[in-house]
Amino acid sequence: MxxxxxxxxxxxxxxxxxxxxxxxxxxxxxxxxxxxxxxxxxxxxxxxxxxxxxxxxxxxxxxxxxxxxxxxxxxxxxxxxxxxxxxxxxxxxxxxxxxxxxxxxxxxxxxxxxxxxxxxxxxxxxxxxxxxxxxxxxxxxxxxxxxxxxxxxxxxxxxxxxxxxxxxxxxxxxxxxxxxxxxxxxxxxxxxxxxxxxxxxxxxxxxxxxxxxxxxxxxxxxxxxxxxxxxxxxxxxxxxxxxxxxxxxxxxxxxxxxxxxxxxxxxxxxxxxxxxxxxxxxxxxxxxxxxxxxxxxxxxxxxxxxxxxxxxxxxxYQKVPPLRPSPTQVLVAQFDQISPAEALRLAAQLRAGGLRVEWYPETAKLDRQLKYADVNGIRFAALLGPDELAQGCVTIKDLAARTQTTYARAAVVDALRQGLESQM
RNA sequence: GUGCCUGUAGCUUAAUGGCAGAGCACUGGACUGUGGAUCCAGAUGUUGCGGGUUCGAGCCCCGUCAGGCACCCCA
Known part of the structure; x- marks a missing residue:
């Protein structure tokens, strides 16, 4: 001090x-x-x-x-x-x-x-x-x-x-x-x-x-x-x-x-x-x-x-509803085996689809990135690693439901929108 | 503006005037493509700040800053 x-x-x-x-x-x-x-x-x-x-x-x-x-x-x-x-x-x-x-x-x-x-x-x-x-x-x-x-x-x-x-x-x-x-x-x-x-x-x-x-x-x-x-x-x-x-x-x-x-x-x-x-x-x-x-x-x-x-x-009297400071709906994770530009491109695509998207700014271990999403109450994580990149798809992890699904790149925005409608 | 009480790590706190400790949180690991649990390890302090007394002060004294309580006033 x-x-x-x-x-x-x-x-x-x-x-x-x-x-x-x-x-x-x-x-x-x-x-x-x-x-x-x-x-x-x-x-x-x-x-x-x-x-x-x-x-x-x-x-x-x-x-x-x-x-x-x-x-x-x-x-x-x-x-x-x-x-x-x-x-x-x-x-x-x-x-x-x-x-x-x-x-x-x-x-x-x-x-x-x-x-x-x-x-x-x-x-x-x-x-x-x-x-x-x-x-x-x-x-x-x-x-x-x-x-x-x-x-x-x-x-x-x-x-x-x-x-x-x-x-x-x-x-x-x-x-x-x-x-x-x-x-x-x-x-x-x-x-x-x-x-x-x-x-x-x-x-x-x-x-x-x-x-x-x-x-x-x-x-x-x-x-x-x-x-x-x-x-x-x-x-x-x-x-x-x-x-x-x-x-x-x-x-x-x-x-x-x-x-x-x-x-x-x-x-x-x-x-x-x-x-x-x-x-x-x-x-x-x-x-x-x-x-x-x-x-x-x-x-x-x-x-x-x-x-x-x-x-x-x-x-x-405990009237304040649980509120979270982060407005983020989707966290785009980053993998060190692929170019950061791929994650940025994905984030931009999701934002263009009307979603509130945060990008993890360094290639930390995935559990660290997910923990960040967790403590900030971010519902979804978008995973674009070497496997997904090769297949032209994205894995979406629902942290609230503890499930994950892999979608074709073009279907990701709709899938996320649907997921957000089901409140957890 | 007046009186009283309190101030120790990010948070909650322990320490008859005698080595500043703990829990939670944090960081790393167990587990280099999977979060809340568990286990292991680690870092963290000019004890609010400044002076004084003392061989020695987190502890006593003075000042100061901040917060709390009662006045005052008021949302």
């Missing part, structure tokens, strides 16, 4: 194996989003600091963004999230975009945080947003997109829950308790309900300025699993969710608040039911954000899912 240059802290290498996992997640995200008619888009990876300064939440911008001065002295930031870019892009074309706007995206984001399990400094995130519709059914659709993804990767309602709450409901309830004035601090208090011990939490409540009376009210509030029934919006949300078939995943949780300042209504958060990992996704309704970046008011709802936690969850 001498003088090896290290990767940047919190950045990950994607070796072919990890790339398979990422692409598998991506493929399912795309399928889930497209099943609901969402269109793929992307924003720039670099944005002005100004874009985030207005809304995202102080900590995220001031402490957790990669910010630098470009050569012209402008403050530029590596995007820590996508929603502000989305709001900016939509605001710029507000008059010409047909509504509703259903968009999704998957790309890299950066946050300057201390890395931990499930959290890195550079990560990929799936964003799904629906703009121009302000209804509980729209909120439920977003939840259904997320659940559809879970189902596509094989995660069930017994493994995953999708928690929801409503900021408007909480606003009302806090106002009733006379806590509207320091709402931000109380939200933060609520957020820590499950984390702090009972006495520590109550002490913290006192520090925030919550009176003993208010504390009792707050505790009752947070213990009330049926609180959502007092909100017409929540009721309609659950109703629509049930119509969409995602009822088993949904779970009301009054302690789900979400940190981002721009949420104005329903907020969502998905977790594994064993609570081993941090949140799988987070999202919510943001009806004022587009207006705040200079557009006309345009209601929106969306969520974001990072690749790290869902990757860990999918692996823990």
């Amino acid at each position: 001498k003088n090896k240059i290290q990767a940047v802290k919190g950045a990950r290498d994607f070796y072919p194996e990890q790339m398979l996992l990422r692409n598998w997640l991506y493929a399912n995200m795309r399928s889930a989003a497209q099943a609901f008619g969402y269109q793929e888009y992307d924003g720039p990876f670099l944005e002005t600091l100004e874009l985030y300064a207005a809304k995202s939440g102080d900590e995220l911008v001031k402490e957790q963004s990669f910010v630098f001065n470009d050569r012209g002295g402008e403050k530029v930031t590596l995007r820590p999230e996508l929603t502000p870019s989305l709001a900016r892009m939509v605001a710029a074309r507000q008059r010409q975009l047909p509504r509703p706007i259903r968009w999704w995206s998957f790309g890299p984001f950066w946050r300057y945080e201390r890395p931990q399990k499930g959290r890195s400094r550079e990560f990929f995130q799936w964003n799904v947003d629906l703009l121009g519709v302000e209804s509980p059914a729209a909120d439920a659709e977003l939840a259904a997109v997320a659940v559809t993804f879970f189902q596509m990767v094989g995660l069930t309602a017994s493994e995953i829950k999708l928690q929801f709450n409503d900021r408007r409901l909480m606003d009302e309830q806090l106002a009733t308790l006379g806590l509207a004035a320091n709402k931000t601090a109380v939200f933060r208090l609520i957020d820590r309900r499950g984390k702090l011990g009972a006495t520590a939490w109550e002490q913290y409540a006192g520090e925030v300025g919550v009176t003993p009376e208010q504390l009792n009210g707050l505790k009752a509030l947070l213990a009330n699993a049926d609180l959502w029934r007092q909100s017409e919006g929540c009721q309609a949300f659950v109703e629509a969710g049930q119509a969409l078939g995602i009822g088993p995943f949904l779970e009301f949780d009054p302690t789900v608040i979400r940190g981002l300042d721009y949420y104005t209504g329903i907020v969502l958060e998905a977790r594994d039911r064993e609570s081993e990992f941090r949140a799988i996704l987070g999202g919510g309704r943001y009806d004022d954000l587009v207006g705040d970046v200079g557009g006309d008011r345009l209601p929106g709802m969306g969520f974001a899912m990072g690749d790290v936690v869902i990757g860990l969850v999918a692996q823990k």
Whole structure:
């Protein structure tokens, strides 16, 4: 380990194996989003600091963004999230975009945080947003997109829950308790309900300025699993969710608040039911954000899912199908008694027939070449040795079936195509 | 950004302050035209990095880097 240059802290290498996992997640995200008619888009990876300064939440911008001065002295930031870019892009074309706007995206984001399990400094995130519709059914659709993804990767309602709450409901309830004035601090208090011990939490409540009376009210509030029934919006949300078939995943949780300042209504958060990992996704309704970046008011709802936690969850529950990095279908072996050009010619012939063909680049012992095919999961080996060459044929070895057959040169492509159709 | 824990071969790991070992993987052979098993043999380390204490440091101390846990925040 001498003088090896290290990767940047919190950045990950994607070796072919990890790339398979990422692409598998991506493929399912795309399928889930497209099943609901969402269109793929992307924003720039670099944005002005100004874009985030207005809304995202102080900590995220001031402490957790990669910010630098470009050569012209402008403050530029590596995007820590996508929603502000989305709001900016939509605001710029507000008059010409047909509504509703259903968009999704998957790309890299950066946050300057201390890395931990499930959290890195550079990560990929799936964003799904629906703009121009302000209804509980729209909120439920977003939840259904997320659940559809879970189902596509094989995660069930017994493994995953999708928690929801409503900021408007909480606003009302806090106002009733006379806590509207320091709402931000109380939200933060609520957020820590499950984390702090009972006495520590109550002490913290006192520090925030919550009176003993208010504390009792707050505790009752947070213990009330049926609180959502007092909100017409929540009721309609659950109703629509049930119509969409995602009822088993949904779970009301009054302690789900979400940190981002721009949420104005329903907020969502998905977790594994064993609570081993941090949140799988987070999202919510943001009806004022587009207006705040200079557009006309345009209601929106969306969520974001990072690749790290869902990757860990999918692996823990063994949902990742066995994938192999090599795309090769046929390995053309090489024999030292004949010219390498013969192997190249055969490989070219097979490729011309539409097959994915890899050529073994040296005349190693045959068992070595076959072992290479084996460890890479290559199904077929094409053997063109002195015997076959003399007879104008090729031996095809099926490594999965452990059989081999010799074919006339002209019949090889068809034989391989047929063989590939029979999955082993 | 704060506190705590960890860092030994490619991977998993062992070693009361006293010769750095093992398993898996790898390489070669048994078997030079036939892969997953078996057997035999072999290679592999500045013990993350830098300093200090000591006759002697993988082990103790300081610093640093990286990872993990709890804060903070959040995907």
